[in-house]
Amino acid sequence: TGILKKAKEITVLCDAEISLVVFSSTGKMSEYCSPSTTLIGMLDRYQKSSGKKLWDAPHEFLSMEVERMKRENDKLQIDLRHLKGEDISSLQPKELIPIEDALENGLTCIRHKQMELLNSCKKNERCMEEENKQLSYILQQQQLAKSGNVRHLERGVTEDGDANSQMLFPFFLQSSQPNLHEHC
Numbered sequence: 001t002g003i004l005k006k007a008k009e010i011t012v013l014c015d016a017e018i019s020l021v022v023f024s025s026t027g028k029m030s031e032y033c034s035p036s037t038t039l040i041g042m043l044d045r046y047q048k049s050s051g052k053k054l055w056d057a058p059h060e061f062l063s064m065e066v067e068r069m070k071r072e073n074d075k076l077q078i079d080l081r082h083l084k085g086e087d088i089s090s091l092q093p094k095e096l097i098p099i100e101d102a103l104e105n106g107l108t109c110i111r112h113k114q115m116e117l118l119n120s121c122k123k124n125e126r127c128m129e130e131e132n133k134q135l136s137y138i139l140q141q142q143q144l145a146k147s148g149n150v151r152h153l154e155r156g157v158t159e160d161g162d163a164n165s166q167m168l169f170p171f172f173l174q175s176s177q178p179n180l181h182e183h184c
Contacts, residue, residue, distance in 0.1 A: 007032045017042065 007020045011034045019042035020032045033039050047054050081087050082099050091099075 001030075004030060004032050011035075019043075 003022065004020065007018045010016055011018050017034045017037045018032065019034065019037065019039050021039070022030045024030070031039070033042070043054055046052075078087070082091070083102065088096065088099070
């Protein structure tokens with residue numbers, strides 16, 4: 001603390017620019033920089049005066065890139081809040097138009113995806129209906145075969161004597177069979 005106090009006094013008494021960084025034996029850092037300067041400014045002056053490289057250009061480029069990405073992230077955060085309908089009271093009508101367009105485009109994409117899913121569910125439903133008809137037909141054939149009506153089945157005659165070229169059977173989806181509802 002004494003050396004920091006002396007650095008402040010020298011700044012005032014001698015009108016000097018001073019930057020001081022001190023690390024104690026425990027690793028605690030203390031620093032002082034004259035009010036008219038910054039530590040980076042002082043280090044740049046030192047580097048130019050002494051000819052020693054304190055850091056290289058790639059690190060400086062990375063630092064600038066990090067700052068650019070922070071600014072871009074902040075802008076994206078603001079844009080996201082605007083898309084959610086937050087903080088839009090201060091926007092001008094001209095600024096609201098792109099937000100409205102983005103929301104309409106998003107809504108169009110969502111509706112398109114919903115229609116794709118609905119069509120897929122309908123297609124699956126038709127496939128299950130057809131499969132159910134086939135299984136019902138096979139089940140009836142097996143039941144008739146067990147009951148000894150093989151002769152009538154081969155001729156396409158039902159038990160009441162009507163000849164049908166095609167047998168149609170109704171079906172019902174049972175809620176006790178959840179696997180039939182999984183895909184919709």
